[in-house]
Each structure stands twice: as C-alpha cells, then as structure tokens.
Amino acid sequence: MADQERAWLTPGYRPTPEQRARAIAWMRKRYEDGASIRLIAGEVGRSYDFVRQNLLNAGTTLRPRSTKRPLPKWVPPKPSAPPRTTSTGRGRAAT
Known part of the structure; x- marks a missing residue:
C-alpha cells in the first residue's frame, strides 16, 4: 500500500469512502x-481489533485462531510399589 493510501489509517483522520474501500480491499x-491480522495491523500502524473489524465488515471469513490440541487421554496412576520391609532388600525384617 502506498504511503498516500496509508495516510487515512492514522488515528483521527477521516478517510473518503473511496480511500476506505481501497484500504479495506488491500x-x-x-x-x-x-x-496474519497482527502482521497487517503492524503494516498499517493500527490495532489488531481495527483490522479485524474491518475484515469482518468486508465479509472476510476469518481463519481459526489455532487448532486445538487434543486433550491427553486419562491414564490411571500406576499402583505404588509395596512398602519395603527390609533395609537390606533381602526379605528379612530389619530389627
């Protein structure tokens, strides 16, 4: 987009309908x-919401924000090991 066409994007500037239509088409x-909407917002120097709202008003179908990751399947906890009764591990109780 040429710098002259970007001039209307500055806050407070009232664009003509033709300027607005050209910029929204761009x-x-x-x-x-x-x-991305964020990239376009950075290029024109306006907010994400400004660009998003103009895209929606122009009838653009927006892409999903991101794909949802599948939730992990629930795995029951492993049973804990039986308590050790010996300090040596040889099967005899410690005294």
Whole structure:
C-alpha cells in the first residue's frame, strides 16, 4: 500500500469512502493471501481489533485462531510399589 493510501489509517483522520474501500480491499487481499491480522495491523500502524473489524465488515471469513490440541487421554496412576520391609532388600525384617 502506498504511503498516500496509508495516510487515512492514522488515528483521527477521516478517510473518503473511496480511500476506505481501497484500504479495506488491500487488507482483505493481504489476509486472504496468508498474512496474519497482527502482521497487517503492524503494516498499517493500527490495532489488531481495527483490522479485524474491518475484515469482518468486508465479509472476510476469518481463519481459526489455532487448532486445538487434543486433550491427553486419562491414564490411571500406576499402583505404588509395596512398602519395603527390609533395609537390606533381602526379605528379612530389619530389627
């Protein structure tokens, strides 16, 4: 995006409808080409929420945040070893 087209992205600037449409189309194309919302936000100097909201308003289908990892299967605890009755380990009780 050219610097002149980025000017409207500064906070407080009121873009014309044409400028806004061009910038949103550019953001949407970048996102659909694989760029993340955070990357686009950094490129245009605006917040993540600003970019996300404009993408949603433009009808963009957002990718999932991340894939959920499957929960580990529950494994019952191993039974503890029987208590040792000898100090030598030879089967005789210590006295």
